[in-house]
Amino acid sequence: MPSGLDRTVVADPKWVGPAFLVGLPIAGAALGWGLTFVAEWITGLSWFPFQGLFELVTELPEAVRLIVAVALGLALGIFLALMAVHEMLTVTVGNDRIELHRGDVEESVPRGEIAGVFAEDKRLVVLGHRRQELAQVEFDLDRDRLAAALRRHGYAWLPDGDPYADRLHRWVPGAEGLPRGADALLKARAHALEKGKAEDLRELRGELAALDVVVRDRDKKQYWRLADPA
Template structure:
């Protein structure tokens, strides 16, 4: 899901720079849902008259209800749908709070914080509204964070830059990634098992907590992983290597 983001200026004299979805979206969506519900009610009879139109059963049920209950009910259902959409946006959206000495990343009720001294660089990876990831690189070249981010890249970059963080235009290690194939002997023994489990987690929920937790476990083994078109790609940190076998 995507909506324009709101930001607050920061910097050494201005406190934190915060980038998040704007508050007005929480107010607008229920009203849009209300309008959509009333629009559906108004067009229900016409839609029912079309032999090829979908959802004729629910629309016929709606039309059979007495007034004004039918109109009120349609409006209430639309507003509830808008509230559900607000909940989904709040649940999945990333909020970025950057200070000169620390960054906080909040998503799905969890907040991850990192000190400035532990971060080598920050960049946005991926394309499209649902494919972008905010990435924080550690001093060893590993990834401290790789989180879904549909905020405007320019505003996120500004929040980091104004607070003196190293914003990168691209992943400096992009050329080191290789596509994962089960059983690669150069991976640590446990890594193939974790990547298999992560593949299953991605099939269930590409942006879920299980896949992210497994990514963090792989990072502990010195394996950096990213996703592209439902495929996993990996790179190894210096000094990391397998001893043969598939692990598990």
């Protein structure tokens, strides 16, 4: 676990990023090479998608076909590798704050606002003293390493998950107990959840948090509870 004087960084092992950057382009190039041998067979399958593309490939000279297929596979592999590296999670635990960085999402939570941290349903959640969620991010790192880092810096790690899980209610339109405006936000968020619009989901979660509403997603369903008033 790499550590500095006043912070501990929890992330994937250093070899994971280079493995993506090397392995995925090679796999993509190999896939492109392999497709040159089955392109003609695929054109005979009327149900197979991208028929026009495979028909175009079969019309190319064999040498050109091989070069184009390998180049396209290599480019696809590079793109996927860069995306994978970009989406790798880094949690920086310091004496004064916790920072989360994944993709385009960067969150920094001051120590004084943090009541505890837990990981559940592949999500890392930072809880506040009013039982509100201060930050949340998709989590795929080693829990023991994260727990050790948090304890090293004096933060409360909650090994049993969400301590307020029993307060969650499944959302249905017009649910009672929600503050004004929350039902409309949850309705919009349900649509975003169905369509898989991650940016909209995060933005609407933030708007609900401003109304002291905590929302959790499970199997395309939304569950909510209220934080304590400020």
